[in-house]
Amino acid sequence: MALKLPHKDVAIIGLGWTGSILANELTDAGLDVVAIERGPWRDTATDFPISYAQDELRYRIRHEMFLRNSQMSVTFRNNTSQTALPVRTWGAFMLGNGVGGAGMHWNAEFWRFLPSDFILKSHLTQRYGASFLPTDMTIQDWGITWDDIEPHYDAFEYLCGTSGAAGNLGGKIQDGGNPFEGSRSRPYPTPAMKQGFGHALFAEGAKKLGYKPFPQPSGNLSQSYTNPLGVTLGQCTYCGFCEWFGCANYSKASPQTTILPVLLRKSNFEGRTDCEVTRINVDNTGKRATGVTYVDTSGAEFEQPADLVILCAFSLFNVQLLLLSGIGVAYDPQTGEGHIGRNFTHQTVSGGLGFFDKDKYNFNPFVAAGAIGMCIDEFNGDNFDHTSVGFVGGGYIGQVQTNGRPIECTAVPPGTPAWGSKWKQALKDNYLSTINVGAACHASMYSYRDNYLSLDPTYKDRFGRPLIRLTIDFHDNELKMSKFLTDKYTEILKAMGAKQTVTHPRKAPYDVTEYQTSHLNGGAIMGDNPGNSALNRYLQSWDVPNLFVMGASAFPQNAGYNPTGTVGALAYWSAAAIRSQYLKNPGPLVHA
């Protein structure tokens, strides 16, 4: 029997990026907020201090920061004819855990999507005609436009101190930035990062081929910065232990380095750590959330009543919790009906190796950062004419090598023995003179009728709840796109002077064992009417209006950029609607 706790105005599930943003915004509005986080409290001084943060074995190979699969995993299959099996240890993606969530161990590659990405279906249909799209592709518009979201991208960038070079300031194209980006209201808060030799060489190679390279927007800061909340971040030291790691130097934007020091001092905020929400409770009409039920580490069960519930877990677990709580209708791929679990997507990444003459090139790959790099955007989204290429979508291409950590970054040319003295010699001969980027082509994955999330019929978590089941494979559209982009990347590597290139376009079937990215999206998507989405344009549940669902689960399909910039912007967009509209008149913000 759950112990019923005193009422709160707001219960937030998960204290990562979106939970921290919503908690800060809603406490500012005077509400009494509790955030319930299933992982531990984590902070720089205790969990990744400068004296031992740079530990590849512990954090990268043994997954110290990540959600333990024994606490919660997922099951996976390529299609409905297979039996889904559990992911025993993370491979294709690495999921966060604890306060800060994935915002602690991310690279901090800080992108905005393109204006056309938000109106994708309309845009592509208008430009190419409806028959240009594959028949089983289920892309749709988001229900918001560039003008809606731009101020909130700006807010998130200024919270984090994002380092970059503007490419389009108020409609005027700027030299040195991304000329394809949507019009921005302000420059980046801090200048672009410095670049290493390999990154700079990519820019030279790209220019030779007629492209317009620009520095990747970065949440690893080029200089110290004090954000609007008064929290100061330090300058990045290019230490090369960034993604998979916590930053010991307070120079990577994370909830810990931007919001939590302020949030935790507020008397109307409380966080509960190592407490796992097991369901969202709804009343007998099914139309109103009454709060959440959670279990602490002693196994004791608590009921936390609240007027407003904000679901801020990772995308997959948002969908799992909606399904477990019976909120909305589960998606059925046979009939296409139901919305919870629909339009599940990942990212289409590809890349490879460029081997250079060791007597002429020394890249010092260990002098780097999680979001360093030079990129081109000529082949992202609909920045180029797709009429003759046979696919839609695209991605950025870049030299975004983040590190020279020895276990991960000791690639050797094909044909080298896997062990022995020849292997050692090849390591020595190539370590400093190889460009090694797994996601050099970082591209979209559009949604399809048969890629979806559902509850697994067999495998359970430690409480006996069904795991979320991933049914996903790559489709021809994305495979053609990956070949196209990878060929372009290979041309740039050659223009840089590589003596040998080994690049790999993404291939089917989708493989859950090898790292791709941790950008999993969809399953509780936003849209302009309850017939095509789980959430309205403000991320409010169509079914339960006092429930809002943050995160990349709201993406109707994925664009060719890293998602966190958009996840943060959507959180600010939703928080603004809650503050300015919902609190005055609680109820549906969009009438169906």
Added chain:
Amino acid sequence: MRAAIVKGGIPWKPGAGDPPEVVRPGGWKYFTPQEAKTVEAFVDRLIPADELSPGGKDCGCAVFIDRQLAGPYGRFEGYYMAGPFQKGTKEQGPQSPETPAQTYRKALAAFDNACRTKYPGKTFVELADDQKDEAIKGLEDGSLKLDGSDGQEFFKLILKNTQNGFLADPIYGGNKEGASWKMIGFPGTHYDYRDWIDKHNQKVMLPVVGINFHPNWTQ
């Protein structure tokens, strides 16, 4: 970790850090003496001593593997280990209830037996170097079968573990004095390369350091 309430400021208490334990050679925490000899001989062929570095045994790779198998990794702690276990596609990943510690125990015994059959009466450690290499190649290409174990999978496991130990921070026991880092030109965990980010195509002239290793520190 225990459930906690955080409020009123950033939680802090002294001694809350969790630094890694320093691995020191001496004794075996998981391997039997015979297993340890076999693994020492094995890692010394995977990473032979030559002008580039000391061999795998002297670098401590067998000690590294022993300590890893005696710890959380050896038990697959943190893995999803609930059944049912059933074989799936390659893309679904390994689906075995067997832990690395169990795999080593079974496979090392079977490997010695396979060597005794192929090289009458001799265990792996008693073979000449070229025979050792031949036996390892047999595991690698699948021609040397192990009774009750998958030899190719075991080869992949011990190769991965050995190379991880050789390339990991010296604190874990398999990369003595940063031998592999010196070999490839990785200066280690300096934490601050701001002085080097602009120095394109120049060799970084810094001593190799690790979490508890610095040439100026004395024991």
